[in-house]
Amino acid sequence: MSEKVITALIAEDEPLLAQSLQRELHQLWPELQTHIATDGLQAVEQALSLLPQILLFDVRMPGQSGLDAAQEIAERWPPNRSLPLLVFITAFDEYAVKAFEQAAIDYIVKPVKPQRLQQTLERIKHQIHISAGIESAQSAIELIVNSSQDESQLSALRTLLRTPPDTPIAAPRLQRIQASVGNQIVIVPLSEVAYFEAADKYVRVLTGIEHAERELLIRTPIKDLLPQLDPNEFWQIHRSTLVRASLIDAVHRDEAARMSLSLHGRSEKLVVSRLYAGLFKAM
Structure with missing residues (x-):
């Protein structure tokens, strides 16, 4: 052979x-x-x-x-x-x-x-x-x-x-988000954000605590958001998705071993990529 x-x-x-x-x-x-x-x-x-x-x-x-x-x-x-x-x-x-x-x-x-x-x-x-x-x-x-x-x-x-090697180690933590809703700019406390999701040229900001099912838009890419977020508070589960860890209700696995999760206060399921599936092995 x-x-x-x-x-x-x-x-x-x-x-x-x-x-x-x-x-x-x-x-x-x-x-x-x-x-x-x-x-x-x-x-x-x-x-x-x-x-x-x-x-x-x-x-x-x-x-x-x-x-x-x-x-x-x-x-x-x-x-x-x-x-x-x-x-x-x-x-x-x-x-x-x-x-x-x-x-x-x-x-x-x-x-x-x-x-x-x-x-x-x-x-x-x-x-x-x-x-x-x-x-x-x-x-x-x-x-x-x-x-x-x-x-x-x-x-x-x-x-x-x-934290890529060319990113400042002491990147300031975000406390609030300035986001677009229609023709308005609104200020959203970070504590209200359930997850971030990349979509074309924008990143969607989804809330689920005090403003259930609310959606806003920002232009800051996911990779630029990461260093500004507490890694214990927000977990990346896909190259296009960051979720608030404390809101994770359940992790689901289908017949093809693909993972998804559901969040408290949100109705949709979010895909977990192979790169981040290891975060949920203990669940």
Whole structure:
């Protein structure tokens, strides 16, 4: 039985850097099959088409960052397949890089040095047991990249998404929301908000405590709201949804193992993506 080729997807918007990284990978791991995406949007589509075992993503890319692309891939990844191993390539300084260290996701600082890249590849090879002489590379991947490792990667990605390395640590906490209702601007205390949900160019603000079923609109993106909210008070359950944790009534799972939840004071069910499903394992 022939050994399945291991595939890596490089996401880098600088063509010369992408080609240089591809050459270095070929020299250090000739059997590795590599593909290049030139931005975050293309990286998502290629990843979901190729289903590579390894992702090497530049953090900063036009259109969609490497972090955002990794988040979308995790949420749209086939549920019956293990997640790819994720490595970030970053130009951040030594202080911002600590965020990647604490999140336990491997990273490489630009300019990429062959010695550092080789360390990363050796770590990957060890993780998929290539050096252990397992007959099939595919069986090795299935053994090591299991649900436990998936959750470890998802937990690390959640940490980075909550406070990206280039976000000020001491971001001021929101106390109230200025939102649109028709032609009016209204001030809503944060304590009245049940959840936030991204919708096209806006974010919907749904209340459910004193103003049941009320809906307002703001322009602040979800990713910019996150650092301004208490993580113990508001939980992200999807790349487009933040919910007040204290209002969660129940978590539901359907026949396909997809999760959703219901909130006190609201009638709808909200989808929980694969990236955030681990938050509800104890429920």
